[in-house]
Amino acid sequence: MWRKASVAALLALAVGYLYHGCPELPEQLLHYISPASSHSSPQSQHRLEQVISNAWDSLITLPTRQWTRVAVGVNACVDVVVSGVGLLQALALDPGSGLDHEVLHSKEDLREAFVHFMERGAAAERFFSDKEVFRRIARAAAEYPGAKLYVGGNAALIGQKLATYPALMVLLCGPVGPKLHEMLDEQIVVPPGSLQETDEYHLILEYKAGEQWGSTRAPQANRFIFSHDVSNGEMSSLETFVASLEEFQPDLVVLSGLHMMEGQGRQLWEERLKEAVAAISDIGKDIPIHLELASMTDRDYMNSIMQEVMPIVSSIGLNEQELLFLSQAGGGPHAHLATWKGVPDVGQVSDILLWILERHGRSDPSSEADLTRVHFHTLAYHVLATVDGYWANQVAAVTAGARVASSQACGTRTVDATKVELKAPLRFHSSHSEARVALSLDPAAPVTVWRRGNVTFHMTPVLVCKQPLRTVGLGDAISAEGLVYSELKSQQPF
Template identity: 75%
Template sequence: MWRKALGVAVLALSMGYFYHSDSELPERALHYLTVTLRNLQGASNTAAVEQTISAAWEALITAPSRQWSRVAVGVNACVDVVVSGVGLLQALAVDPGVGRDHEVLHSKEDLKEAFIHYMAKGAAAERFFSDKEIFQWIARAAAEYPGAQLYVGGNAALIGQKLATYPQLTVLLCGPVGPKLHEMLDEQIVVPPESLQETDEFHLILEYKAGECWGATQAPHASRFIFSHDLTNGEMSMLETFVASLEEFQPDLVVLSGLHMMEGQGRALWEERLKEAVISISDIPNEVPIHLELASMTDEDYMDLIMREVLPIVNSIGLNEQELLFLSQAGGGPHSHMTSWDGVPDVGQVSDILFWILQQHGRTDPESEADLTRIHFHTLAYHILVTVDGFWANQVSAVAAGARVAGSQACGTPSIDVGMVALKAPLKFHTSHSEPRETLTLDPSEPVTVWHRENVSFHLTPVLVCKHALRTVGLGDAISAEGLLYSEILEQ
């Protein structure tokens, strides 16, 4: 920052010198110096805003008075093969073309169209690939592609890995754990013997960078497209094993994910399997809070069923802007006429949908038997933590910690580097898209903005977005894990 300040001072002195010593200084040169000075001042001011937010987070983020000590996580786990999406598709001799979404992928042509569709939006998505032989052929090509990398994958395993970085926590991970995945897991993670299997499940992660082009398509943001032919995770085969292991492990928090994987298996399977899942989840003792991590889905009937049957029996959910809008579309909620977000999701519209979810499927009414009292919403530019009053504490720290890890993990730095991030959140926003609405202003020195709607509290904080993201896979899982670490559930 001091270099920018020095540059501003030198340019200002230069302009003064030239202006007074040579009244014939060409107007073009003077204009150039003026514009350069303004740009440097703007860059300096921007960096100062990000520095202010980052420093304010550090002061705000404090551990809850009662912390989790044993967390059980399940049930989707795999090995992620991460490659350049455009590079792999070119290696598969696929030509660029027009994007089109597919609920299930049946061919490499379907893969290409779905990849282009989401790359054009800069949005993450996940799909099931129905043909085992074609998938295995693509997987071999991906593993052999120059620069391909293998990582721990699956929401449950990624959340478990993040939680295991905190030495005070004991983490149980239950899911299909093959030899390669077991080797990559943190030593602190406990894996029940019943979870171990002879082979790994592989997921292919096609990444793209902000501004990357393929044919006529240009990505507005860095993101990824995920696909797999994964029947073990697809059928949530480990759910009963997971629930059975809880009696011995005695967790004080359960984190559940993987419901989205069943969607690609077809209606007959997910209708029956979801009923069994609800019975299993209901067997978890009431005093143990459950967080459900949602992920990309396309079948409105399936999402509606999850919303009606699963959301009321969990205490907390985590989701992004794609999943939030799809929940509203599936349930006929606010702004469900929208097909997609136009740029940064409107805070007022997001707030309307979050409030509606808690009203319809949560415990806003004291007479309600629903358990849902917390939603952690994250999008690229900002996060909102929404809680029903009287059930959760330390929300300011929780939402700020989630945003902080988003900026550092995307850049691959241990903490926020203000030179590598940019503020993209709206500086002014409305608390609702309709009445009652309030206009609020983001204050960088107090970067968590709070408002209330009946007995529901909203905590919003901006994200310092990494300018050149190194890896976006698992970012939502890290955000939810970090937010949970700083959250405290109150005794009822």
Template identity: 80%
Template sequence: MWRKAALVALLALTVGYIYHTNPELPDIILRFIAQAIPQSLSVQHESNAPTLEETISRAWETLITAPTKQWGRIAVGVNACIDVVVSGVGLLQALAVDPGSGQDHDVLHSKDDLKEAFIHYMERGAAAERFFSDKEVFQRIARAAAEYPGAQLYVGGNAALIGQKLASYPEMVVLLCGPVGPKLHELLDEQIIVPPESLQETDEYHLILEYKAGEQWGSSRAPQANRFIFSHDVSNGEMSALETFVASLEEFQPGLVVLSGLHMMEGMGRELWEVRLKEAVIAISDVRNEVPIHLELASMTDRDYMSSIMKEVMPIVNSVGLNEQELLFLSQAGGGPHSDLPAWNSIPDVGRVTDILLWVLEHHGRADPGSEADLTRIHFHTLAYHILATVDGHWGNQRAAVAAGARVASSQACGLQAVDVGKVVLKAPLNFYSSFSDPRESLVLDPSNPVTVWRRGNVSFHLSPVLVCKRPLRTVGLGDAISAEGLLYSELVSQQSSEQ
């Protein structure tokens, strides 16, 4: 056995030397060092040595501790609907649509537009959401979807999904404002308070076309599981519940406000969103100053609209939640770092992501010492890892918050209440940089302490890997669950945080 140990030690020294001279070593070699070598050296316990996934999952349980101060009452608005979840390929085949080439469409006008946009995003394994302009055609597709074998109806809309997640914690009192029809009201957690003004006679339906990793349709193949969402939703599109939402806050007295649904206005056309966005800014500004506001973003395609949200809405909220597509689109809309990048190539580069997050906080948040903006926190999530970027002195317990968001992504995607290490896989990079360009810091992911922390100026970054579900059962609402969980473990502080 000593020969085996000596060989492994020699190999470790050799690989270590190569890594020292070439820090951009492929992850596969780093994984071998982190996993194979320690297991081989532990002669007595090599059969019982934990995997990287087991090590990370156990470490999360230690890291994830509740904040000293809970939110208590949380108000959530304003988009809500019924999600009809169905196989995307199966539904399109049932609609007698033939496979073909993909093409993105900002707005869908026909079944052919739907097919092309679905294929475009399926081939990239990326999530997207679009407005379907023709009401009658949409209703026919919606009926076909609801009747499709295996179709399922769920609570939908970012606000309602976040509300459902928050309400799963008995100590939380949750208010939900949005267009709530009879079926949605029936599906909502009984602990959720819905103001009478939010109730309406009919439900709004969103169609969720899911696809699995490796699923094939014609010549198109999905690299990973995801979904394509579309709707003809005027109530949510006009954010008709916004004023009701803000008016209800005075009586409800929340500790935290969560706002979503701005992306729905994009499909209504520029004339409407220009006016309605200004009204939204006035309404949001009416929320009393001591109550923090979290804004949850979603897929958008209109750069002018995204630019307006960035300039007018972001500075008056405290926190933002978004994924990799939305982050890159923010930069493209505002001429920020890496805005010439057409799309992410597989797992987004941590250095590039960090550059954009810092740019948002410096240009539209309070990272600029002279700024009066309220934005001090961004929760970024992608398939393989999450990052919380916070301006120092405003938020606490962020190690726990980012780890909690990652943990719920790992369990919920597999349809479980807890992480099953046999059903997940680590895809996050084991080494990465704090920036894409110099000066930059070389960082390493430690599985036994899986929240990596670094600073750039007065902004702290907390990164946690995600244990990716090998066979996800449902991807819809995952981002909303991640943001909700991260917020539950976050704490707003009034003095300089001592968190390192």
């Protein structure tokens, strides 16, 4: 057991480190690292993580008008989760230098791409083009000691999370094989047209913070996903999904899986994306649509999604990689950045979020776009950006998303302050490039709010799990939880 003085000293060091060496701490943080705290018991000490967790619990309240029927589609599969380094070693692959590949064609491509992202601690997803080689790798993964099978695919994972709320009826549409159907929550309704004879499998290669393979050392825990998935890759369930909405009568639609088409080649995705836009446009204008994005590498494809899909959805969810790539593809703010260095700068993130809502959303009153909400999540913090007048209860929504990230990563029902740590910046700015406001984190009121024009930003830190049990599906759980606590206002301002 740590000595009391040691706890206080370590906490002070941690706060100093998190503040990136700046000699002045935000005033509201001084209380939590005062020398007096060393005189109390470990149970009663003021720990930043416990204060934030308690504050979250008081802020998270369900909206006045809640969703009752949510339709989710269209990517679904079975995830095979294994140790990435362990599986690659079992495939007789040696460590070496990393190199990203937009599409994987061989085991060597897999090794290089895995190393590339492992050394950055970044999540990624790629298509494996060779069906037979993929099957052999999948067989080895399923037989690898400790391999686990889970519900997979953004839509299925979001559906599973939503189904934990008894008052919600959930429709899931996607390629659902017998194994996946067996694993789904019994509260989830699967239309007959979505059932197929065989399952689609995705391989999830996980690595832990500090794990080493050759000269590569992971700065944080994450995963690399790959598959040879034609059903999801062609979004073959999309028309079935849209057709089922008339009978199901949802009050919210959640759409994911567009990223899967990227690996099918330009000719297919150009044609299929047009069909997807037509199908999405058939959904009633009174039904809000949330689009969940995922890892992509083709700038033309991402730009097409921005131009054609984003304006016809109400909300999007994305992480730091997808946010920066979106800006790079569309020539947005900070597009010159090759990658984020460490924790993404809050001001730069704010600039890109505002650009999305101005360029492709309803921030401009004269715009006919439907997009009014962006839920951004990264390891250290989350930001919800919403056009004023459309959404309510967003303080609860952003904190609920952060809370589930902390608890689910650690495999606990609630946040355990001893298993998590604060990695969010303690001081930051509302923008990186224009007239900006200096902001800071208050642990007792851990949602920082600022406005830029008619867009309001809600930011909260994440209590990062020190030893995460599973990182797959965290983004989907975050978006699902944020949506549960979000309320779409009935009165529209424009």
